[in-house]
Amino acid sequence: MSHRDLVASVLGEHGGTYAEQAGIRLADKPSPLFQLLVLSTLASTRIAADIAAATAAELWDFGWRTPERMLASTWQERVDALGRGGYRRYDESTATSLADTCELLLDRHRGDLRRIRPTGQEGEVDALLDALQGFPRLGPVGAAIFCREVQVVWPEVRPFFDDKAIGGARAVGLPDDPATLGALVAPTKVGELAAALTRVGIASSRQR
Structure with a gap:
């Protein structure tokens, strides 16, 4: 599965920001x-x-x-x-x-x-x-x-992936470099991807 396909899968299952x-x-x-x-x-x-x-x-x-x-x-x-x-x-x-x-x-x-x-x-x-x-x-x-x-509303902060989001990226086989991760989605979707990967990271840490 390509990185973009993985991202689409993650967003489909875990999409939506915590603010939402x-x-x-x-x-x-x-x-x-x-x-x-x-x-x-x-x-x-x-x-x-x-x-x-x-x-x-x-x-x-x-x-x-x-x-x-x-x-x-x-x-x-x-x-x-x-x-x-x-x-x-x-x-x-x-x-x-x-x-x-x-x-x-x-x-x-x-x-x-x-x-x-x-x-x-x-x-x-x-x-x-x-x-x-x-x-x-x-x-x-x-x-x-x-x-x-x-x-999501301050583009100057993009791409921002904290440790939990990076952990989620590693868990599903995505790159752990913020710039590379951010380039896998439209700029307006970077925040949603970061939140989705955070949920993945949290779930992954619970399974250890």
């Missing part, structure tokens, strides 16, 4: 970018990605799609919403860190993550990863998740 799964209509606008930041924060702990997506969707159901609206909620309301989404192990600490994230986003970036969007210059993706890790509980894993997903 979490009910985020991703666009280069403050609100959906904030939502992606929240999803990345939730997914960066030892919680299954599906639970993180379901929990994020629970938060949106309460209208907490902007930092201002998130901050208008009470700590207990956030704890309860996180618990209903299945995020019970870290619900209390995460309820606090989400408020801290909102305050930092408003104070440092005026609530708009487009202020740290790369312009296409060399080294800017690394700078973006560093900037993202300035948010509470968003370490290297969470920052990579954000970049993996945001490349």
Whole structure:
């Protein structure tokens, strides 16, 4: 089977981004970018990605799609919403860190993550990863998740494949070089491929 055939098979079985799964209509606008930041924060702990997506969707159901609206909620309301989404192990600490994230986003970036969007210059993706890790509980894993997903609307980040996506590529016999992987699909599909390969990588690691 050719690499392109393998990619088509992976997308057919595992396609769709995690942002889509979490009910985020991703666009280069403050609100959906904030939502992606929240999803990345939730997914960066030892919680299954599906639970993180379901929990994020629970938060949106309460209208907490902007930092201002998130901050208008009470700590207990956030704890309860996180618990209903299945995020019970870290619900209390995460309820606090989400408020801290909102305050930092408003104070440092005026609530708009487009202020740290790369312009296409060399080294800017690394700078973006560093900037993202300035948010509470968003370490290297969470920052990579954000970049993996945001490349759908920030082409300057493409092609971005984090370690889990690269692991998925190796598991199915695809190249592990990001540029080579990205060239196997249309530019607008790179983010979806990265998410699909991440799911493959996670499934593969569970089988070991």
